[in-house]
Amino acid sequence: MESNPYIPYPAEILEISQESPGIKTYTLRFEDDKIQEKFNFNPGMFVQLSIAGVGEVPISISSSPTVDGSFELCIEKKGRVTSALFDMDEGSKVLVRGPYGNGFSLQGSKGKDILFIAGGVGLAPLRSAIDYVHHFRKKYGEVQIFYGDKRPSCLLFQRCRDRWSKYFDMYSICEVAEPGWTGEEGLVTDLMDKVSLDIKNSAAFLCGPPVMYKFVVVELKDIGFADQDIYLSLERRMECGIGKCRRCNVGNKFVCEDGPVFSYDEIGDYTDKET
Ligand SMILES: Cc1cc2nc3c(=O)[nH]c(=O)nc-3n(C[C@H](O)[C@H](O)[C@H](O)COP(=O)(O)OP(=O)(O)OC[C@H]3O[C@@H](n4cnc5c(N)ncnc54)[C@H](O)[C@@H]3O)c2cc1C
Ligand code: FES
Missing domain, CATH: 3.40.50.80 (Nucleotide-binding domain of ferredoxin-NADP reductase (FNR) module)
Structure with a gap:
């Protein structure tokens, strides 16, 4: 997706769905359309999601690569970073780098x-x-x-x-x-x-x-x-x-x-x- 794999890119939280009491699904889209278009992955791969000044967490991509224009992360509230994310609203920005890993052998x-x-x-x-x-x-x-x-x-x-x-x-x-x-x-x-x-x-x-x-x-x-x-x-x-x-x-x-x-x-x- 990028030349320097450590560089995260800003993504907007388009939608938040409460899945269960401690778990939410976040629909994200990279601010830069070109980054979003190039964001190809296999099911089972993950991203590193960060919140400025808080930290970074690995999270699997939960939507299918057959969906264009956005991607989803389903996240359980655990500690520092995920709690900060749970305080954010639709329209907020997070940072995302990846996708990483191999994914399932489909x-x-x-x-x-x-x-x-x-x-x-x-x-x-x-x-x-x-x-x-x-x-x-x-x-x-x-x-x-x-x-x-x-x-x-x-x-x-x-x-x-x-x-x-x-x-x-x-x-x-x-x-x-x-x-x-x-x-x-x-x-x-x-x-x-x-x-x-x-x-x-x-x-x-x-x-x-x-x-x-x-x-x-x-x-x-x-x-x-x-x-x-x-x-x-x-x-x-x-x-x-x-x-x-x-x-x-x-x-x-x-x-x-x-x-x-x-x-x-x-x-x-x-x-x-x-x-
Ligand atoms: C490949 C991969 C995919 C994952 N996919 C998902 C997912 O789809 N949904 C989901 O809810 N959770 C997923 N996790 C677990 C998620 O990364 C942790 O729950 C999260 O890092 C907790 O961070 P925290 O700051 O809220 O918690 P804290 O306990 O405050 O953690 C502090 C730091 O420790 C590290 N850390 C803590 N727990 C884990 C963990 N289990 N795995 C890796 N790093 C950890 C993180 O860097 C985190 O910021 C995945 C983990 C891995 C390794
Ligand atoms: S997280 Fe650094 S080698 Fe895997």
Whole structure:
């Protein structure tokens, strides 16, 4: 996108949507039309978002690259930077550099059945991938989506989930049911007996907390998924975002540059380590 990868560019917050009590989606557009036009990414890539005088955070792009003219970030309020962002209004400016990382192997998965498994805010990068697969629907086989969170009020992207359930085999599951909840109750691993794909010609894309990976990977391997067909998006604390500071290593790989998406045969036991 730019010659000096450390330079962030101003972007305007066009729209803010409250997804759940502590999570908002920000629709952004670079001030400079040329920067916006050149902003190409794969689902699963991330940007470094900064607020002047506060700090910088890595955030996955949650919209599909098939959307022109803007992009979306779905952000959970955590600490310094994300709290400052939650105080901003539509029309405010932030700084963005990127996109960085590799993203999900969706090009290489054409013709395959696809299983998306998301836990919590892990649906954010997968939403980009799911919308991408929806856009190019005929290029993929059967698609299943398993999405779990603590409570129904925590579930993200209601508008997308309604659409996905018309085109894909989609299940949402909550650990604690609330009044009116008609979906499944339990953990995302409880959905594994619903897998109805041609496993030998399938790819599984996972994004969620490390503990989810620990149990889901075991289940996927049990039903016949090969290590190289299981892809996980990892989080590590970052500084440069471009493979220079060595802050984000996983074994001998860097999450910012070699990831954040890795196949299980690349990283194995590193999947369940916290940032
Ligand atoms: C590749 C990648 C993609 C991510 N995508 C998303 C997303 O789509 N939505 C979302 O809500 N969160 C995402 N995160 C996590 C997000 O970066 C952290 O929640 C955020 O950095 C917290 O910053 P803070 O200043 O609010 O919190 P503080 O706790 O005050 O953090 C201070 C600083 O530590 C660093 N830091 C803290 N937690 C993390 C973390 N988990 N990962 C990396 N750096 C951290 C940041 O530089 C941050 O400014 C992603 C992280 C990575 C590595
Ligand atoms: S954040 Fe600097 S090497 Fe990954």
